[in-house]
Amino acid sequence: MARFPETRGSLVAAAAGGDAEARSRALGTLADAYWAPVYTYIRFKARRTHEEAADLTQEFFAGLVEKDWLARFDPAKARLRTYFRMLVDGLDANEWKARGRARRGGGAPMLSLDIDAVRGAYEAAAASSQDSPEQAFEREWARSVFSMAVERFRTACAKDGREVRFALFSSYDLEGDAAPERPRYEDLARRHTTTAVDVTNQIAAARRDFRRTVLDVLRELTASEAEFRAEARALLGVEAPP
């Protein structure tokens, strides 16, 4: 019996592998997961402007492609996110800046997501947060993992006819800003024209499915069993209160 849910395998291995199509797809997904953490880390650590940090982030992912950095990653020595931070620390900012935007598009995944949202979040956080650059990186990494899992769960629910389950999950667990308090099951039942018992069951099932989706995403973003376990514990493990 498999110890963990079936997944599409490690993207890290695919991104460092020889199959060009798989490599490109894997690099794209890794960029989706890591561009916001890398951008935020550069801004926190090096105090770069938005434009400089965006350029450096783009160049970082170009380096992943051109310098084959992933092939040199050893999961026995460090977690991938630690390795990425070390690579960012090692960037010669001036050199990268000089190479500039002209290099964009040279096989590196483009940062197609909403960089303005991340910029706004960084600037809001920088004004009030006591986080270290490393903590900021890890917070953005957790956000990326969960964001990817939500999107994947939404797509899977739409494909399998589980729209109601996702809608209930969304109302109960995703709408954090709009409703600081979680809605009552009875109210959700009325809104979705079902019973409170059904809401209870659907949300429990949705959380179970979502938990597995998060683990799937995490599995893909790690390169070994040990790294997967360490990251899963860091991201999802229960910590004792102080």
Place this chain on the structure above:
Amino acid sequence: MRLSDNTLSRLRESVRTPDLTGTRYHLVGPVGAGGMGAVFEAVDEPLGRHVALKVVDVPLDGEEAAEALLAEARVLAGLEHPGLVPVHDAGRLADGRAYYAMKLVRGRRLDEALAGSSLPERLRVFLRVCEPVAFAHANGVVHRDLKPSNVMLGSFGEVLVLDWGLARPVAGAADASGTPGFMAPEQAAGGPVDTRADVYGLGALLDAILRVPPAPARPKALLAIVARARATEPGARYQDVPALAAEVERLLDGGRVRAYEENVLERAARVVKRHGVAVGLVATYLLVRGLFIVLRR
């Protein structure tokens, strides 16, 4: 889609939190984590008592982890001893994770509780750790993960050995799970282990107890006990926990420790310390008697 901080916190909590729907328990909050499971405080609603729920930790979610947790519950349920936490219930939660319910123990882990205590106090607590371990051995179970974080001192002086997640039948264990520094060499090598693996673990535990700051002076005889308990070869260790406990008791009583060859001076000092009044009386008698003889001449 960029998740807000609030939504991210909510999702993480949702994924971590056990779903107690349909159970008799109402969640209070997390208590701790370790090994394969996370521990939560919950209220057993029909009885109105607080319990600890150990649930398979999310990162380990899977059938193998579930079976291991339930096996741990069965081991504990089969061992009724004041030094072991009683299990009340076990099963599966609505979210599919395995759990078991046990007595909620409020206290401190061993090394924290012993900070600042005297050597005799530390040794007496150690002897109480030995009791449930010896009891488990008598019932055919080896703990395999004895260390300070797995021993708790309760608010009323209870000494409880926790986390039986790696426990195995005496002759059946054959994997390299354990904690480096506390794990017997044969266990670390993945070979079969018997109760002497726990003798090693207790030796390491005793060593750790003695080093809790401010560390008291450690007599050579005590160091010899630790060394024998932690001998690389199982045959060179104490052959069971009662033999180890008996040595520590002899040390506490000022008796001769078999693991240590003392010289004449050390023996004399120990005898004087142990039998101070009697030695004093005999010495006084001999002195008076000598004086008497001298004076008669």
